[in-house]
Amino acid sequence: SGYFQFGVCKCKSGWTGFDCATPIYHYIDTVHSNILPIWNTKAGRNSNLTSIGYGKGQMPPNETISNIIDRNIYTKYTSFESSSADVISRRSGLNTGFYMILNTTICIVTGFQFTTAINQPKRDPVMITLEGSNADNSSLTFGTSWTLIYNGSSGLEIDPGRGEVGSLQILNNSQPYRSYRMLVISKREIESGVHYSEFAFYGHSCLPETHIQTRNIMAQTMSAYMRVTNDYPQPLILTTSTNTNMKDTFPSQTIEAGRTSPMTYISTGTEMCQSYFDIAYGSSTIKINMGQDEYVTDANFFGLKGQTETLFAPTKPFSKDTDYTFYFFGGPDVLPPLINSLIDANLPAITAYVSTNLFYFNLTNDIKLTIKQLDLTSQSIRCSYATLSPIHHQENNLQWNINMILNLNGKIFGSITYHYMSMDFNITLSNASMLTQAIVNISDLQVLSCTVTQVAFSIQSFNINNDLLMLVKAFFSTWYKLIDTPYNLASTLNIKYNNIIIDKLNIAISKLINTTLIKNVFKKKLMSDRTFHYDNDKMEQIKTNNSRWMSTPKIQSKMLSQLKIPGTHNSGSYELTRNLSEIIYGNIKFLWNLSANTAPANGQLPFNNDKIYVGRILLDYIIDTVLRISISQSRTIRQQLDD
Structure with missing residues (x-):
């Protein structure tokens, strides 16, 4: 000893x-x-x-x-x-x-x-x-x-x-x-x-068991950079506890509304046991395991679904100092079901579009990747966390942060070309996750912009067709080391090709925003643009000076409760229905373009026609929100007059 x-x-x-x-x-x-x-x-x-x-x-x-x-x-x-x-x-x-x-x-x-x-x-x-x-x-x-x-x-x-x-x-x-x-x-x-x-x-x-005498055993340590983002509109109190076999720990702290904690270095100890620690914030408790070899690295959640999420992004061998970057989020759970409704309504059409319109990625000057087909079901892409929060919590917020985590499962078919040699591939992803962070600028709705600033991946399991894998292993051993395990594949996406992925996403988002349909949704409609039609009698009434109407003998002879004033702005809003009117108003025309149906899988992008396919859940949410804003009282016309 x-x-x-x-x-x-x-x-x-x-x-x-x-x-x-x-x-x-x-x-x-x-x-x-x-x-x-x-x-x-x-x-x-x-x-x-x-x-x-x-x-x-x-x-x-x-x-x-x-x-x-x-x-x-x-x-x-x-x-x-x-x-x-x-x-x-x-x-x-x-x-x-x-x-x-x-x-x-x-x-x-x-x-x-x-x-x-x-x-x-x-x-x-x-x-x-x-x-x-x-x-x-x-x-x-x-x-x-x-x-x-x-x-x-x-x-x-x-x-x-x-x-x-x-x-x-x-x-x-x-x-x-x-x-x-x-x-x-x-x-x-x-x-x-x-x-x-x-x-x-x-x-x-x-x-x-084969050793009875004591010997000095040191576990392989593991490290990560960790940060927590508060997407709530109020401060978030975070506490850290347990810290079993941890050397460098994440400190307890208060994170202000819409802010992210400082990036903190954490690492495991050297004991031959599982390292873990607990953090708690909002209504959730998270138990984080850290370890290598026979020990695991994962997170277990206890709390309301959708309000807390995390992504562990592998970083080695490209990073020399840490094994992972840990991203944690806490915020409202309103958006995930709405985004899933939008995905369900459009995923079949997007899948069909990819099958008829190839996507190309230049990995290097010599290597080109082509995506030919997607094999996806309704559960292949699910949103587990999403928030939209202002960068500055004040009035007239013109810039907003988007934080979103998608869970990915499915199969991708394509080909990879090296000089003049090409080979088909298929890759199956299981329990993969993708974090996307972006900034939306609405300072000018005529030139609405959304810029992706960060993407990160976590992959639990994947499979590549064996003939391609053997070819890469035999002739491109350096490449093989980048895709031979789920950890290495995720790390390659997180570090080596991260900028390429961000650029491709921003190009795709820009094209989507600039489609005629989407531009019309956000196009400003000023009051001066509205056209009103009156007959001659109504025009004469408008010309009449009614500025002193309450002084006339006819009105003065009545009690206040006998007056009928149907023209006030909210008098008829007590009983609005969910059905849109037959008259389409230009400044909110997009409401009539919304559809609860699934977009047709006809090889065309679902955003290039006069329909916006949002699914039943998202459509109901939009209509309910419009009703909530529009209904300004609960009293009927008779009750208003009686009052």
Whole structure:
């Protein structure tokens, strides 16, 4: 556990103290361990496996044993022992627990810690037993395979609250074991069953099974740049917690409305375990895992769908200092269903257009990529997050930020040409995501502009036709290294070809905005442009001076409640219908062009005719918004006159 350097005793990693004989206790990662629930079992006795259900010796289908190692306080493990879910007793749930087979590892466990469930404190375990074993898996059901190493408090004798960790319980154990068995022997109060949310082991000297002596193991560290964008119109309070096996952490902070936090460097520690931390903002909590090799990098969300989203964008081998850039967002959830409605209405037409109009990309001076066909379904492109917020939260906002994340699944067909040699390809994307950030300028609606400023990709899985892959591997090994894994492909898009993608998107958006139909939607219609038609009698009435109409004897002889004034601007707005009038008004003509139907897949872009296909959800939202703005009172004409 130590060594001498210049006559001084130096401690190896994991050890401390004057003589380097005191181990440093750390969290033991059990995410990939095999864990089995048991009931009707006592220390030193044979184990009985628990099944799924609500009766004797069972656990509810959504409250199974795997929940205690999922790092989610909103899930739990519940067991009933010899009773059932509807039986309340002192013994219900006792003599239940689990045995855990560590993943190809033996560890000296010297501590443990429970996390309570988010409800029903009477079910909390109070006293437990803990046993260890190095027997084969097939022998672990036998009581003789286990050695008792602890009998005492669970650390929950004093209730820490719901969804909170109990006291870390330290036990006197110096023997490494591959498997551990925990049994609950008493609970807090009379209730049906026993439950808990999380269970964690702490200890030291975790080694592969083939090594019994302690050796210094260092995990490969991982790093990222991280930032959080607040798309709400009010400040966002962000808190960071947990930070397990993290070296550089993201700080808690307040992010002002419409602002993004400073880009912060975060990195993992060197322990051989999963690194993770929690952040919370708005109504959401996010658990972020970071790791390489057998450890994972992902995010788990707990909160309202659509109000929080993230994208982990790979950056190596092009970036020398970090593995990822982490983008986090928080904002209103209004836009995603509206954008999905627009996608559903136009995706078939766009897919058909690509099949008849090839798209070309010059990757280098020698290599050209051609997109020939898209194989997409209604679920291939879905918007999981989108906001439109002013750059400056004040009146007369003329510039707006767009933040949008699309989830991508589907197949792309095309060809790649190198000099005069060409080969067809097809690539299938699964669970890919694309972040797009843009600025919309509406200072002059005659020259409306939308400029993409940032795109980023994350790809979980993809597949390329094998003949192309083998050709690239044989003749273009440098290229092969850029597309051989989902991580490398995403990194290539994020760094090497990012500017090309942004340029192509801006060209496409500019063409779309400049179509006649879209320009007409945003074209200014001044009051002076309106044409009104009157007959001669009405024109004579207009010429009459009615500026002193209330002074005439006819009006003066009436009480105020007897006056009828139907010409006020809002008198008839109490009962507007969802149907547009037969008269089309030029300044809002686009409302009559909106359609809930799906655009025809005829090889033409759906934005070049006199219809705007928005889908049913978006159309209803637009009409409802117009009604909400237009209805300025709820009183009928009669009620207004009576008033």
